[in-house]
Amino acid sequence: ESYKKQESANPLDPYSAEPTRHPALQINSLKPFNAEPPASLLSDNYITPSVVFFKRNHLPVPRLDPETYRLEIEGLPGGVVSLSLSELKSRFPKHTITATLQCAGNRRSEMNKVKQVKGLNWGIAAIGNATWSGARLRDVLLYYGFGPETAAKAKHVQFEGLDRDVTGTAYGASIPLNKAVSEEGDVLLAYEMNGEDVPPDHGYPVRVLVPGVVGARSVKWLGKIVVSNEESKSHWQQNDYKGFSPGTDWDTVDFKSAPAIQELPIQSAITHPAEGTSVDLSDKEVTVKGYAWSGGGREVVRVDVSIDGGKTWHVARLCTSDKGQHPAPPPPPGRAWSWKLWEIDIPIPHKAQELEIVCKAVDSSYNTQPDTVAPIWNLRGVLSNAWHRVKVKVSE
Amino acid sequence: ESYKKQESANPLDPYSAEPTRHPALQINSLKPFNAEPPASLLSDNYITPSVVFFKRNHLPVPRLDPETYRLEIEGLPGGVVSLSLSELKSRFPKHTITATLQCAGNRRSEMNKVKQVKGLNWGIAAIGNATWSGARLRDVLLYYGFGPETAAKAKHVQFEGLDRDVTGTAYGASIPLNKAVSEEGDVLLAYEMNGEDVPPDHGYPVRVLVPGVVGARSVKWLGKIVVSNEESKSHWQQNDYKGFSPGTDWDTVDFKSAPAIQELPIQSAITHPAEGTSVDLSDKEVTVKGYAWSGGGREVVRVDVSIDGGKTWHVARLCTSDKGQHPAPPPPPGRAWSWKLWEIDIPIPHKAQELEIVCKAVDSSYNTQPDTVAPIWNLRGVLSNAWHRVKVKVSE
Ligand SMILES: [Mo]
Ligand SMILES: [Mo]
Numbered sequence: 001e002s003y004k005k006q007e008s009a010n011p012l013d014p015y016s017a018e019p020t021r022h023p024a025l026q027i028n029s030l031k032p033f034n035a036e037p038p039a040s041l042l043s044d045n046y047i048t049p050s051v052v053f054f055k056r057n058h059l060p061v062p063r064l065d066p067e068t069y070r071l072e073i074e075g076l077p078g079g080v081v082s083l084s085l086s087e088l089k090s091r092f093p094k095h096t097i098t099a100t101l102q103c104a105g106n107r108r109s110e111m112n113k114v115k116q117v118k119g120l121n122w123g124i125a126a127i128g129n130a131t132w133s134g135a136r137l138r139d140v141l142l143y144y145g146f147g148p149e150t151a152a153k154a155k156h157v158q159f160e161g162l163d164r165d166v167t168g169t170a171y172g173a174s175i176p177l178n179k180a181v182s183e184e185g186d187v188l189l190a191y192e193m194n195g196e197d198v199p200p201d202h203g204y205p206v207r208v209l210v211p212g213v214v215g216a217r218s219v220k221w222l223g224k225i226v227v228s229n230e231e232s233k234s235h236w237q238q239n240d241y242k243g244f245s246p247g248t249d250w251d252t253v254d255f256k257s258a259p260a261i262q263e264l265p266i267q268s269a270i271t272h273p274a275e276g277t278s279v280d281l282s283d284k285e286v287t288v289k290g291y292a293w294s295g296g297g298r299e300v301v302r303v304d305v306s307i308d309g310g311k312t313w314h315v316a317r318l319c320t321s322d323k324g325q326h327p328a329p330p331p332p333p334g335r336a337w338s339w340k341l342w343e344i345d346i347p348i349p350h351k352a353q354e355l356e357i358v359c360k361a362v363d364s365s366y367n368t369q370p371d372t373v374a375p376i377w378n379l380r381g382v383l384s385n386a387w388h389r390v391k392v393k394v395s396e
Numbered sequence: 397e398s399y400k401k402q403e404s405a406n407p408l409d410p411y412s413a414e415p416t417r418h419p420a421l422q423i424n425s426l427k428p429f430n431a432e433p434p435a436s437l438l439s440d441n442y443i444t445p446s447v448v449f450f451k452r453n454h455l456p457v458p459r460l461d462p463e464t465y466r467l468e469i470e471g472l473p474g475g476v477v478s479l480s481l482s483e484l485k486s487r488f489p490k491h492t493i494t495a496t497l498q499c500a501g502n503r504r505s506e507m508n509k510v511k512q513v514k515g516l517n518w519g520i521a522a523i524g525n526a527t528w529s530g531a532r533l534r535d536v537l538l539y540y541g542f543g544p545e546t547a548a549k550a551k552h553v554q555f556e557g558l559d560r561d562v563t564g565t566a567y568g569a570s571i572p573l574n575k576a577v578s579e580e581g582d583v584l585l586a587y588e589m590n591g592e593d594v595p596p597d598h599g600y601p602v603r604v605l606v607p608g609v610v611g612a613r614s615v616k617w618l619g620k621i622v623v624s625n626e627e628s629k630s631h632w633q634q635n636d637y638k639g640f641s642p643g644t645d646w647d648t649v650d651f652k653s654a655p656a657i658q659e660l661p662i663q664s665a666i667t668h669p670a671e672g673t674s675v676d677l678s679d680k681e682v683t684v685k686g687y688a689w690s691g692g693g694r695e696v697v698r699v700d701v702s703i704d705g706g707k708t709w710h711v712a713r714l715c716t717s718d719k720g721q722h723p724a725p726p727p728p729p730g731r732a733w734s735w736k737l738w739e740i741d742i743p744i745p746h747k748a749q750e751l752e753i754v755c756k757a758v759d760s761s762y763n764t765q766p767d768t769v770a771p772i773w774n775l776r777g778v779l780s781n782a783w784h785r786v787k788v789k790v791s792e
Contacts, residue, residue: 176729176730178580178728178729178730184574243698243758243762245698245700245709245710245711246700246708246709247700247708247709247710247711248711258697258698259697259760261762262760262761263760263761263762264761264762265761265762265763265764266763295761296692296761301654301655302639302641302654304641304642304643304771310771312642312643313641313642313643313771314641314643315641315643315644332574333572333574334572334574360771362639364655364658364659365658365659365660365661365691365692366639366657366659366660366661366779367661367662367763368661368766368772369766370764370765370766370767371766371767371768371771372767375700375706375709375756375764375767376764383762
């Protein structure tokens with residue numbers, strides 16, 4: 001509660017209008033607000049409740065009036081379009097997808113243990129799965145004249161948020177044109193999250209939702225769309241959210257040499273049991289739970305779990321719904337936007353005193369996770385997807 | 397030469413009509429013929445010459461007459477189509493793509509060192525890059541009536557070869573419908589390889605070329621195409637060319653539980669220097685060369701090279717053409733079908749007696765290779781894409 005008081009003490013603080021947050025969230029940064037739920041909560045629900053879905057804000061939350069909200073669209077043959085919220089909702093069919101969003105920095109804390117990186121010290125819970133409803137970006141662009149004429153020149157679709165820093169610079173990002181306009185891309189201009197208005201922390205009244213792609217491109221509080229032959233010129237597209245070799249440091253880094261992160265690689269992590277806890281030998285088995293997801297619509301096809309540090313492996317059960325619910329129908333190829341939760345009971349060896357639990361996932365292109373963190377370490381601490389390891393004691 | 401004599405000794409041998417092969421090839425199996433070039437040859441040419449392009453035959457090479465050759469197409473509204481070679485060439489525009497093909501078993505020999513697997517003992521050269529010309533499968537299917545009616549029911553496109561075993565069973569495979577019909581899929585019915593007729597070992601007169609996908613789906617000596625709601629029922633689609641957990645053995649394997657391999661994961665290997673050779677300390681630097689490629693049209697964006705077993709890493713130069721040639725224009729996003737060759741000169745540390753050279757690549761979805769072989773070991777020895785390691789001595 002202390003931070004709320006701090007806010008209300010200074011009405012000139014750009015962070016004075018921040019929404020109320022759920023007390024279970026673990027705060028990585030207060031201004032801007034960045035927080036994740038306790039990891040154990042993640043595997044409790046196939047659809048992550050909005051209140052505990054990780055919050056990743058780069059700037060203060062803008063409080064927008066749905067009556068005066070306008071979305072501008074530039075770069076189409078007819079000139080600039082200005083669209084109200086009710087026009088967006090009434091003019092275009094409402095589509096709903098279930099999709100996982102993951103922060104580029106999810107699991108950054110494991111990279112920090114290898115060597116200090118620059119960025120928020122995320123644990124394993126800067127990821128969540130939600131249902132999103134809104135207009136398809138494709139439908140909107142086609143309605144306002146996108147066609148072969150524009151396709152011949154344009155290569156990117158840029159998004160600009162209505163969140164701004166003190167100098168007036170807005171958050172921005174872009175995605176490749178093909179992802180934006182293809183039927184299979186499923187990019188939404190979302191106005192609902194989990195069946196309700198998108199909450200303020202997640203982009204009310206309208207955010208982009210780019211499934212299969214790093215969270216940073218799903219621009220919140222969307223103010224402007226620009227169809228362009230260039231990527232967004234924003235800091236976050238050009239000089240951030242890129243991957244580098246472990247040998248590259250801040251003196252040698254050339255941000256132009258690496259592509260902006262779009263599709264993310266295969267990922268998985270253990271949500272239960274927690275590091276440092278104990279399992280009881282008399283239980284005979286240890287139940288291990290977690291999540292797995294891959295970018296680019298690649299479906300998770302297998303999760304391997306070890307309790308001996310990676311020497312022997314067991315195949316986990318994959319779940320696409322909550323317990324007792326029907327599993328979700330299989331997604332079309334290349335459009336697996338949702339994570340899978342997984343679970344397995346593994347017999348505890350008689351003489352074990354400690355278990356090193358490890359998980360690794362495989363996606364439909366048979367991509368796998370790297371074994372260790374150090375060789376994928378990078379100065380921004382992004383793309384941290386090595387095998388996840390949890391040590392627990394065995395008590396008798 | 398001994399095997400040629402053996403063939404001619406028995407005209408009833410189904411392998412009596414095999415083509416002549418280049419003497420540099422290293423033979424893994426004579427009947428059917430399976431062979432790869434010396435690894436050092438691979439990085440000599442951005443376009444692999446056809447004569448040394450790896451040969452991967454499942455059955456005897458059928459010797460087909462271009463005058464009587466017919467391609468059948470089933471599963472389209474108009475009924476069965478029968479197409480001659482000259483019709484295929486004249487009726488459809490000729491498209492040319494440069495694409496890498498890799499055998500699912502490339503680098504299987506490294507898995508065999510962990511524990512015996514079932515399959516041909518390929519080194520690192522069951523991969524090659526070639527230009528392929530032919531009709532686009534998309535154009536052919538649309539010409540013969542593919543449209544929304546078929547798309548609503550069909551999910552796969554099956555291919556059947558004209559190569560048959562003694563019982564009359566043909567080689568067969570299938571790919572997802574979307575890959576076959578999308579504009580970006582670039583699937584060809586290829587009748588030229590590197591500017592000449594497709595050679596007999598590579599599928600004369602017509603083969604499928606599915607870029608970004610495991611070689612096994614690029615069916616050679618193509619006899620039939622079937623648009624279907626089911627995958628190919630062939631052995632190679634159903635009970636082979638699938639990946640499993642290292643804990644799965646021949647007693648427990650359930651082939652239905654894993655998807656057929658389509659897109660391959662990120663791959664790279666060192667072609668120079670060779671294992672066990674020496675580098676000269678007086679040269680001050682060691683030149684390391686190799687290849688890197690990823691499936692699904694994902695572009696290779698970086699190759700990291702280490703000479704200390706993976707403790708420190710250097711970024712290699714990537715090449716998309718032969719020395720002195722202009723680099724290839726960058727491919728459209730998601731359509732990077734060709735490998736990249738890479739090269740780097742690394743200073744030899746003063747007191748080094750041995751170098752453990754290691755490479756690992758990164759693709760445009762920031763997928764990386766796993767560190768070690770054992771955790772991706774699988775009973776069929778496919779998908780072997782751990783870091784490649786070569787040890788060389790340092791001589792003074
Ligand atoms: Mo992020
Ligand atoms: Mo293969």
